[in-house]
Amino acid sequence: MQKTIIFYLLLTLCFQVHSQSQQKDKKSQTRSHEKTTFQTSNPWKPVTDVRADVAIVYSVKDHHGKGNMSFEHRVQSWRDKGYTTHFMTGIAWGEYQDYFTGEWDGKKHLDEGQVTQKGDTLWHGLMVPYIVPSMNFINYMKEKVIKRVIDAGIDAIFLEEPEFWARSGYSTAFKREWKDYYGFDWRPQHESAENTYLSNKLKYHLYYRALNECFTYAKAYGKSKGMNVRCYVPTHSLVNYSQWMIVSPEASLASLPCVDGYIAQVWTGTSREPNYFNGQMKERVFETAFLEYGSMESMTAPTGRKMFFLTDPIEDWPRDWADYKKNYQATFTAQLLYPMIADYEVMPWPDRIYEGYYRTSANSDKKEQIPRFYSTQMQVMINTLNNMPLSENKVSGSQGIGVLMSNSLMFQRFPTHSGYEDPQLSNFYGQALPLLKRGIPVKTVHIENASFAKTWKDIKILIMSYSNMKPMDKAAHDHLADWVKNGGVLLYCGRDEDAFQGVQEWWNTNGNTFKAPSEHLFMKLGLKAPFGAGEYSYGKGKVYIMRNDPKEFVLKGNSDEEFVNTIKKLYEAKAVGGKLEFKNHFVLTRGPYELVSVVDENPDQSPYTVRGKLIDLFDPEIPVLNEKQVKPGEQAFLYNISSVKNPATPQVLAAAARVYEEKVMKNGYSFIAKSPLNTTNVMRILLPAKANKIEVTDATGKSLVSESSWDASSKTCFLKFENNPDGVHVKISW
Known part of the structure; x- marks a missing residue:
């Protein structure tokens, strides 16, 4: 027994x-299978059934949007359609009216909004202020938001946009946090550079604390229920926040054990912010996007955290459809030029993309929903992301040049002090655009990651300046010095004259008496005062000092030649990098995909030509081309048919729908295609022979109208029909 x-x-x-x-x-x-995502505050609808892997359901507020549903019912509506569901809400703003009006704890908290010097609260919407994240608010987030989300069975939480406006910092709540953090009474930031630095350092700390607290709680509460909850931060790039004068924790979050990764919120709206180059201030969407995605990629590359790249087929501000299309292509290409990132948020807010009304042209007040040609092209593009491979390939051009960045780029943007200005973040762009515009794929390096060995991998020359940022940790200089000693080449550009050089910080306290943080770095590099312009040796490496602020290279025309020639000399002679290649294009092969971007404002105005059997993925008719010319200021996204490894096997090469349940038979091929209602599907299908019969039916077996044609040279069938989220069944025989 x-x-x-x-x-x-x-x-x-x-x-x-x-x-x-x-x-x-x-x-x-x-x-x-969480490779592709999108975010929505609405329940499932046939017109927004994007067919990414994950639906990130936004906000726990009940009766949200047009669905008039509870949060749990909205979540279930997506699960019922086969989606994995995640959750997103704002950490700096959101529909938390019950907190501000006193419904949650019996006390009103409208005094916890971010307030400017004039006494104005900064609002994100009706009764939705930008928040000073007090511990009381953090407790509200834990109890009212995070707990409910985990109870709904969601194991991935995205707290987006930890944003503290640089121009704020005058509220009662902020003054309380100041006293708690610093131990002395609040000081108005407009009165001195030091006050500004202290104010922004506190703003940075408050959202670091908020995310650490919320995510630590989420993981612990999830664990108590047998769940492994993952926590992500959707955030603008450090480039954009610095330019828009917003303070956020950014790179420091990557070292928190409770942070699993990020979404890089880069899109037309951030990348079209004008910058200076060659004396002209204007939009440079591709170049800015390239630098934005680069700053996000380099933020996590040494730590191994997951990174989703986002693009948006439209943007927050109303424009016309042609404007959206042009800039979407630029940002989309920029994101794909980072071949070691292969997870994507394919779009935010599909409701506004598919159902919103925007101008038909720049000079017209007429508005219409997304044109079929654009929705078709967009769906072709986003469906490539489901299959976009990682790649060890490098973007064409001379490798190994980096620009150093720090979170403190956000600290001295507003207000200006002692007359020192940095128009449109020119001290950053002055280090990067002169190279990028000459076809050099410049990287960004985060000083916060200096302690990670991977940070320095493949970096031959590092360009840096303390004109627009300051080192928050002196240990970074030890790592910089070690890198130079082992053969790195450091180019320092800066007059070190801005008012922030003298703020009370580690380089001038506790026995240190340096007038500028660069002096401490130069001492570590074996240099002696007065640290004049010129070239110096340290160990196996070199240090080159230019006593110009980087903004001087771009604010006036033809002012970057000495800077570029210095890099060329250092690259070819000191960094053993080979010849520094100047060109007007960036090219990358990524699996079967060919990516090209040709820059303008370059002496070389010739187009770049790609040859082969190519499907043009920016054309809604997805034609097969033998040659594609890409002009300056334009991009191309191509499928190279000759790269297919098993050409005898029938397969969909490109489509404006997602393909499911593929079956290959002796003389046939079948599959189901799904995509949002009221959109058109186009497909380019590789077949061993011309089809003699193509059947296109709905889920009930009813025949549907379709168009098809055969391209003998590429052995591909073009097929076109109206999409249906319930699935369109295709059966091809030959």
Whole structure:
């Protein structure tokens, strides 16, 4: 009897272990299919069934949007359609009216909004202020938002946009936090550079604390329910926040154990912010996007955190459809030129993309919903992301030149002090655009990641300046010095004359008496005062000092030649980088995809030509081309048919729908295509022979209208029909 009981106990235990193992395998499989996402505050609708892997449901507020549903019902509506569901809400703003009006704890908290010097609260919407994240607000977020989300079975939480406006910092709540943090009374930031620095450092700390608290709680509460909750921060790039004068924790979050990754919120709206180059201030969407995505990629590359790249087919501000299309292509190409990132938020807010009304042209007040040609092109593009591979390939051009960045770029943007200005973040762009515009794929390096060995991998020359940022940790200089000593080449550009050089910080306190933080760095590099312009040796490496602020290279025309020639000399002679290649284009092969961007404002105005059997993925008719010319200021996204590894196997090469349930038969091929209602699907299908029969039916078996044609040279069939989220069944025989 006892042996029988033991046998059944062991059998039960084995079953439990097997069941748990199966559940883990299932969850692991689900997570491995979290490559593409989108965010929405609405329930599932046939017109917004994007068919990415994950639907990120936004806000816990009940009766949100047009669905008039509870949060849990909105979540379930997406699950019922086969989506993995995640959750997103704002951490600096959101529909938290019950907190501000006193419904939550019986006290009103409208005094916790961010307030400017004039006494104005900064609002994100009606009764939605930008928040000074007090511990009381953090507790509200834990109890009212995060707990509910986890109770709904969601194991991935995105707290987006931890934003503190640089021009704010005058509210009662902020003054309380100041006293708690610094131990002395609040000081108005407009009165001195030091006050500004202290104010922004506190803003930075408050959202670092808020995210750490919220995510630590989420992981602990999830664990108590047997869940492994993952936590992500959707955030603008450090480039954009610095230019828009917003303070956020950015790179520092990557070292928190409770942060699993980020969404890089880069899109037309951020990338069209004008900057200076060659004396002209204007929009440079591709170049700015390239630098924005680069700053996000380099932020996490040394730490191994997950990074989703975002693009948006439209933007927050109303424009016309042609404007949206042109800039979407620029940002989309820029994101794909980072081949070691392959996870994407394919779009935010599909409701406004598919159902919003925007101008038909720049000079017209007439508005219409997204044109079919654009929705078709967009869906072709986003469906490539489901299959976009990682690649070890490098973007064409001379590799190994980096620009150093720090979170403190956000600290001295507003207000100006002692007359020192940095128009449109020109001290940053002055280091990057002269190279990028000459076809050099310049990287960004985060000083916060200086302690990671991977940060320095492949960096031959590092360009840096303390004109627009300051080192928050002196240990970074030890790592910089070690890198130079081992053969790195450092180019320092700066007059070190801005008012922030003298703020009370580590380089002039506790026995340090340096007038500028660069003096401490130069001492570590074995240099002696007065640290004049010129070239110096340290160990196996070199240090070159230019006593110009980087903004001087771009604010006036033809002012960057000495800077560029210095880099050329250092690259070719000191960094052993080979010849520094100047050109007007960036090219990358990524699996079957060919990516090209040709820059303007370059002496070389010739187009770049790609040859082969190519599908043009920026054309809604997805034609097969033998040659594609890309002009300055334009981009191309192409599928190279000759790269297909198994050309005898029928397969969909490009489509404005997602393909499911593919079946290959002896003389046939079938699949189901799904995409939003009221959109058109185009497909380019590789076949071993010309089809003699193509059947296109709906889920009930009813025949649907379709168009098809055969391209003998590429052995591809073009097929076109109206999309349906319930699935269109295609059967091809030959």
